Amino acid sequence: MSRLQGKTAVVTGGGSGIGLGAARRFVEEGAFVYLFGRRQEALDAAVAELGSSARAIRGSVTDLADLDRLYATVKAERGGIDIVFANAGTGSFAPLGEITLEHYEQTFDVNVKGVIFTVQKALPLLKDGASIILTGSTTGVMGTPAFSIYSATKAAVRNLARSWALDLRNTGIRVNVLSPGPIKTDLAMEVVGEEAFVALGATTPAGRIGEPAETGAVAAFLASSDSSFMTGGEVFVDGGFAQV
Template identity: 50%
Template sequence: MGRLSGKIAVVTGGNSGIGLATAELFAKEGAQVVVTGRRKAELDAAVARIGASAVGVQGDVSSLEDLDRLYAEVKERFGRIDILFANAGVARVAPFEAVDEAFFDELFGVNVKGLLFSVQKALPLFSDGGAIVLNSSVANTSGAPGFGVYGATKAAVRSFARTWTNELKDRNIRVNVVSPGPVETPIFGTLGFSASQLDEFDEHVKSRVPLGRFGRPEEIAEAVLFLASSASSYVAGVDLYVDGGMVAV
């Protein structure tokens, strides 16, 4: 018996990186997994990789119409949700003076609006006693130059978990946050850095992380599994940093 045997799990942004690693682990532990992604080819490849326990629904979490379509399909296929990993997000870097409205709207549209409505629209299907895990980032506290807007979106995610823990307690739905440090995922290719800047960023990160390396998506997935499973039955409202000691040390 797997740790999630018989559970129905939804993973947004499950077509690559942390989302894909988590969806794979959920399926391995016995869950039926519904994964979302904006790009059909990547989503189809992810579903094929996960196997028969996975269903893919193409969509953008910043589109409420797409979210309605996602949950309509979940309802038709499974009738309920036991676990939601609200993982979909975008990362961009810009110094304060270079931030424009489009930059701001993209990050807040996906990372804050998209996450909020991913959770809100799931609630009518949610089993009492279920688990919600929100993906934030060490950027929610780090104050790193260039990450101001991104960090603000991830601080909002942390704040949501505190409020929703209280608002959902009568249904015994636990809400927790996982905050990854630097992880080897495709998202670093979207930051807008040149090759030389990426090399500099790589060295800077390794110098800041006590364990001296980037994390792996599979390591974050194990933390998400803990927060989603009965192993964390007395854990609610926490922000679990999975960052090689970057924040705590």
């Protein structure tokens, strides 16, 4: 398929997991992708895999100067942006009573502040018909023990999309949320543990955990004109986990 032929995409958290899964699909469908992330080794490996249609820029979504450098590079090299996938995120467990200021600040810094300024700083470069995709989570609509701070950030992301869809009315720019359930990523394996995560996947109606290629396919749909009448929405890629 070539639904994204000639398009320019920016993917934060693009060196692995859901971000890399989306970047793979974007490249397969004809896009040029800028991968933005903190881990140089992962970025280098991703570019080696994706080839000449990908470029890596190291930085953090919590550092506004890093975001400025990212978008200055994109502007100089490509002129504008068709797709922004604000995907970078972090999370760890802390039950009520054990939540620290550091835990709160780190999670909100990456998952909310990072999303806000990833999108806001991209606005001057967004072309007519551009698609903004935010990574949400099933935790944004479910109660999850010891995961309240992460879950609250994802509920915030969901409302950002609703509000921004109104802010962007009549601009031709769309914003939607892609909310994964149990997807096999390095972060999930690290935070939850592989055995527990596989067991969680077995409880879904699909009976398994998902793969980054599956979230990537939905990201490509949201990035393309196939979703041209969708904005302010949320698409779950969760094997039915939060649906039944």
